[in-house]
Amino acid sequence: ENVLTQSPGTLSLSPGERATLSCRASQSVSNNYLAWYQQKPGQTPRLLIYGVSSRATGIPDRFSGSGSGTDFTLTISRLEPEDFAVYYCQQYGISPPPFGPGTKVDIK
Amino acid sequence: EVRLVESGGGLVKPGGSLRLSCAASGFTFRTYSMNWVRQVPGKGLEWVSSISTIGDLKNYADSARGRFTISRDNAQNSLFLQMRTLRAEDTAVYYCARGILSYPGYFDLWGRGTPVTVSS
Numbered sequence: 001e002n003v004l005t006q007s008p009g010t011l012s013l014s015p016g017e018r019a020t021l022s023c024r025a026s027q028s029v030s031n032n033y034l035a036w037y038q039q040k041p042g043q044t045p046r047l048l049i050y051g052v053s054s055r056a057t058g059i060p061d062r063f064s065g066s067g068s069g070t071d072f073t074l075t076i077s078r079l080e081p082e083d084f085a086v087y088y089c090q091q092y093g094i095s096p097p098p099f100g101p102g103t104k105v106d107i108k
Numbered sequence: 109e110v111r112l113v114e115s116g117g118g119l120v121k122p123g124g125s126l127r128l129s130c131a132a133s134g135f136t137f138r139t140y141s142m143n144w145v146r147q148v149p150g151k152g153l154e155w156v157s158s159i160s161t162i163g164d165l166k167n168y169a170d171s172a173r174g175r176f177t178i179s180r181d182n183a184q185n186s187l188f189l190q191m192r193t194l195r196a197e198d199t200a201v202y203y204c205a206r207g208i209l210s211y212p213g214y215f216d217l218w219g220r221g222t223p224v225t226v227s228s
Binding site for chain 2: 031035037050088093095096098102
């Protein structure tokens with residue numbers, strides 16, 4: 001069973017700054033089956049990225065994903081006020097499809 | 109409108125049972141794998157169970173195996189989760205989510221969730 005860890009736990013930044021979120025897997029992620037989700041308080045999770053770097057429909061291009069093997073990154077190039085949320089990575093295509101514990105991006 | 113709507117959550121005593129439902133609309137339900145994911149308030153996401161398009165494949169988290177049963181009715185565009193022998197640690201919001209690509213896939217559409225509270 002693959003275990004995903006995310007760092008940092010909390011990232012405190014100001015609007016306009018760049019956010020870099022890390023997701024590390026205990027075993028290599030095959031087929032680049034790595035997704036990222038955003039969840040705002042009181043809301044349902046929303047798919048941002050799949051296949052490591054493909055943006056889901058309607059996701060702005062300030063969100064980008066990269067990485068391979070066991071190390072993956074979600075980058076938000078310039079934080080907008082609506083981007084302050086919790087971000088989860090997930091490996092899919094396997095069972096169980098694990099989620100990382102999340103990184104909270106909050107306003108500095 | 110493409111959406112998923114969960115129902116059936118509520119307050120149940122430890123050892124009790126509950127059946128969650130998820131009604132799908134706006135897309136061809138039978139062509140997608142489906143999933144249940146739960147979240148303890150204030151905590152992270154935990155995958156619970158997945159079912160393939162025709163229901164021939166079912167997978168469960170260790171925490172759910174043997175107590176929960178996932179099923180679907182493609183004619184009724186509905187997903188279900190039968191939960192038995194409920195424990196306090198099953199208390200969470202339960203989301204149904206549509207799966208894309210390699211089963212169980214990534215989750216591109218989520219419902220708003222239904223809360224389950226297990227307490228005496």
